[in-house]
Structures are given as C-alpha cells and as structure tokens.
Amino acid sequence: MVQRTALITGITGQDGYYLTRLLLEKGYTVHGIVRRASTMNRTRIDQLKLEMPDAAARVILHYGDLTDAASLHRLVDEIAPDEIYNLAAQSHVRVSFDTPLYTQQVNADGALNVLESARVLNNRKPVRVYQASTSEMFGGMPGTVPQSEATPFHPRSPYGCAKVAAFYYTVHYRESCGLFACNGILFNHESPMRGETFVTRKITLAATRIKMGLQSTLRMGNLKAERDWGFAGDYVEAMWRMLQQPQPDDFVISTGQMHSVEEFLVAVFTRLELDWREYVQIDPQYFRATEVEQLCGDSRKARELLGWQPRTSFTQLVDLMVAHDLRLAKQERDLAGLASRSV
Ligand code: NAP
Ligand code: G4F
Numbered sequence: 001m002v003q004r005t006a007l008i009t010g011i012t013g014q015d016g017y018y019l020t021r022l023l024l025e026k027g028y029t030v031h032g033i034v035r036r037a038s039t040m041n042r043t044r045i046d047q048l049k050l051e052m053p054d055a056a057a058r059v060i061l062h063y064g065d066l067t068d069a070a071s072l073h074r075l076v077d078e079i080a081p082d083e084i085y086n087l088a089a090q091s092h093v094r095v096s097f098d099t100p101l102y103t104q105q106v107n108a109d110g111a112l113n114v115l116e117s118a119r120v121l122n123n124r125k126p127v128r129v130y131q132a133s134t135s136e137m138f139g140g141m142p143g144t145v146p147q148s149e150a151t152p153f154h155p156r157s158p159y160g161c162a163k164v165a166a167f168y169y170t171v172h173y174r175e176s177c178g179l180f181a182c183n184g185i186l187f188n189h190e191s192p193m194r195g196e197t198f199v200t201r202k203i204t205l206a207a208t209r210i211k212m213g214l215q216s217t218l219r220m221g222n223l224k225a226e227r228d229w230g231f232a233g234d235y236v237e238a239m240w241r242m243l244q245q246p247q248p249d250d251f252v253i254s255t256g257q258m259h260s261v262e263e264f265l266v267a268v269f270t271r272l273e274l275d276w277r278e279y280v281q282i283d284p285q286y287f288r289a290t291e292v293e294q295l296c297g298d299s300r301k302a303r304e305l306l307g308w309q310p311r312t313s314f315t316q317l318v319d320l321m322v323a324h325d326l327r328l329a330k331q332e333r334d335l336a337g338l339a340s341r342s343v
C-alpha cells in the first residue's frame with residue numbers, strides 16, 4: 001500500500017464519494033473540504049465511513065470554501081498533499097443560468113484559487129492537480145459528434161463558460177510554472193449517489209416512487225437531448241490514473257455510446273413494468289435558453305495512454321440506479337404505512 005495524501009474539494013458530492021472510496025482502497029489518507037450548511041451535506045461521506053469502517057480514520061474533513069482563497073491556501077499549505085482533486089463546483093447547468101456570477105466565482109475563480117495554492121506548495125514539495133473539466137465545454141454543436149480532445153469548445157451555459165476558463169487556467173499553470181496539472185474532460189456520469197435534480201436520478205427516483213404509489217406524475221424538460229452516460233465509479237479511476245502518468249495532459253473520459261433522455265425514461269419505466277407516457281408531463285421550466293443537444297465522447301486517447309475503459313454498460317447503469325432507488329421507495333412506503341397505523 002502507498003502512503004500518500006490527497007486533498008479533495010467537493011468530497012461531499014457524487015464523485016467525491018467514489019473517489020474517496022478508490023483512494024482509501026489504495027491506502028491514501030484523504031482530506032476533504034466541506035462547506036458549512038444549515039442542513040447536513042455529508043450524507044454520502046458518512047455512508048462511506050460506515051461502509052469502510054477500517055478506513056474511516058483516514059478521512060479527514062475541514063471546513064472551507066473554494067471562493068475563500070485564504071482558507072484554501074492555508075489548508076493546502078498545512079496538509080501539503082501529494083495530489084489535489086478539484087471536484088468542487090456549482091455543477092448544475094440549468095441553475096447556472098440563474099446564478100451566472102456565483103457559478104463563475106466557484107467554478108472558474110475557485111479553480112484558480114486551487115491552482116495558485118498548488119503553485120505555492122509546489123515550490124517546496126511536488127504536488128499534482130486534477131481539474132474536473134466537462135463535456136459541457138463542447139456545447140454539443142451540430143457536426144461535432146463524437147467529441148475528442150481536438151474538438152473546439154463552444155460553451156452554451158454560464159456553467160460551460162466558467163469551466164472553459166478553469167480548463168485554460170489549468171493548462172496555463174502547467175505551461176507557465178511546470179505544475180503537474182491535468183484536465184479530465186468527463187462526459188456525464190451517474191450513479192445511485194447522483195444529485196437528485198440531474199435528469200437520470202430525477203427519473204429513477206420518480207419512477208420508483210410511482211411504482212410504490214408514492215407519486216403520480218413526473219415533470220420533465222427536453223426529452224430529445226442526447227448524452228453519453230457512464231458510471232461514476234468507473235470514471236474516478238480515470239481521474240486517479242491521470243495523476244499517475246509521467247507527464248501531465250488532458251483526457252476525454254466517456255463511453256462512446258449516446259442515448260436520449262427519452263431512451264433513459266423508457267429504459268427505467270420498462271424495467272419497472274410501467275408505461276412512461278402515462279406519468280410524464282412536459283414542463284417549460286426545465287428547458288434551457290440554450291440547450292446542448294448531443295454529447296458523445298471519443299476517449300481513445302485515455303484508452304491508449306491511461307489503459308482506462310468503462311466497465312459498466314448503459315443497461316447495467318440503469319439497473320444499478322433503479323435497484324437502489326426502489327429500495328428507498330419501499331422504505332418510504334413502509335414508513336408511511338407505519339405512521340398511518342400509529343395514529
Ligand atoms: P456534485 O455532486 O454536484 O458535487 C459538487 C461538490 O462541490 C459538492 O461536494 C459541493 O458541496 C461542492 N461545492 C460546491 N460549491 C462549493 C464551494 N463554493 N466550495 C467548496 N465546495 C463546493 O458534482 P459531481 O457530479 O460530483 O461532479 C464533480 C465535479 O465534476 C464538478 O466539478 C462537476 O462540475 C464536474 N463534472 C461532473 C460531471 C458529471 O456528469 N457528474 C461531468 C463532468 C464534470 P455541497 O455538498 O456542500 O453542495
Ligand atoms: O442531467 P442534466 O441536468 O445534466 P447536464 O446538463 O448534461 O450536466 C451534467 O453533465 C455535465 C457533463 O456534460 C456536467 F459537467 C454537469 O456538471 C452535470 O453533471 O441534464 C441532461 C439533459 C439536458 O439536456 C437537459 O435539458 O437532460 C435534459 N433534461 C430534460 N428534462 C433535464 C430535464 N435535465 C434536468 N436536470 N431536469 C429535467 O427535468
């Protein structure tokens with residue numbers, strides 16, 4: 001086992017859960033930055049500690065915020081990690097239209113704060129940085145499918161614009177001061193840990209609740225958009241592999257398979273023996289002023305240089321998420337039954 005230390009920003013998110021699990025399995029001590037919130041935002045990481053009790057002591061959480069450069073610099077200086085994974089972001093594309101300045105402050109200026117802290121640390125101790133870049137930077141423009149590292153960026157949201165800035169800051173620090181900094185250009189990746197307002201999880205949560213009689217409708221936006229959906233557990237392996245290379249570089253991570261939102265709906269409802277048309281209503285509030293129509297990645301570079309490939313198929317991903325959320329819906333139904341019997 002290696003004795004290395006990693007710092008993860010965004011440790012409380014979906015990818016934070018899977019990356020922490022992976023790094024603990026590899027023997028790392030994992031430090032994570034968490035935001036103070038009025039409600040508990042550590043449920044995923046608390047669950048991981050329960051799942052890996054022998055490794056729980058190697059997870060150390062610190063209060064901080066990507067927009068608070070002073071706290072970030074202090075933490076990076078004190079922890080002096082071997083690797084930094086910058087996963088923290090205002091990660092919701094639709095929300096970024098409502099909060100463009102905040103999205104820029106966290107996703108672009110925040111990434112710059114991380115790089116600047118790493119640059120200072122790198123003067124006394126080598127550190128490697130992973131930046132969570134995204135397929136949203138491509139904008140899904142007609143004629144660009146499949147998108148690779150050579151595809152021009154054309155961001156279609158404040159989220160995409162901020163992530164393009166962070167991408168180039170990362171390249172700039174690599175070129176100007178020799179920082180080992182990589183961009184992982186990850187296409188959509190999902191899991192039972194996915195945030196509840198992203199389209200896949202929204203569908204699996206709603207469909208399983210409909211199956212259990214807890215909900216009767218599901219309000220959706222654009223069903224024609226197409227995405228390259230992989231499993232988050234597979235994708236964090238690629239993040240780690242990028243930082244183990246002899247030279248820093250940028251990599252597309254994707255499955256190369258594209259499905260529409262409607263196909264995802266059909267797959268989930270069919271698995272539950274339901275007809276989605278009976279429950280889904282189209283609601284304009286979920287449409288975006290500018291939509292990213294088609295994302296499908298060409299990850300040949302990662303497959304060749306990192307030896308990485310996705311292990312989970314679209315059908316397996318749907319099965320994983322439906323099975324998980326069906327358990328949640330059954331618990332909710334049983335609790336509701338108990339409550340009504342007790343009055
Ligand atoms: P997520 O579940 O939304 O997690 C985001 C994390 O960032 C959470 O831990 C959140 O903390 C934290 N965060 C937000 N604002 C922060 C701030 N100002 N300071 C410190 N932490 C902050 O996102 P994810 O799906 O794990 O994605 C991880 C990263 O990959 C993000 O940068 C995302 O943009 C990028 N990405 C994701 C995908 C995908 O399909 N999942 C694809 C490409 C790129 P709270 O828990 O307190 O909210
Ligand atoms: O699940 P989504 O919200 O993900 P989106 O916008 O593709 O962004 C995700 O993937 C990016 C990588 O490409 C990440 F960088 C980003 O952080 C995030 O993780 O929406 C997927 C598609 C969109 O075209 C959207 O318009 O689903 C469509 N959609 C249709 N109805 C909906 C809904 N999206 C959401 N969230 N909710 C709906 O009701």
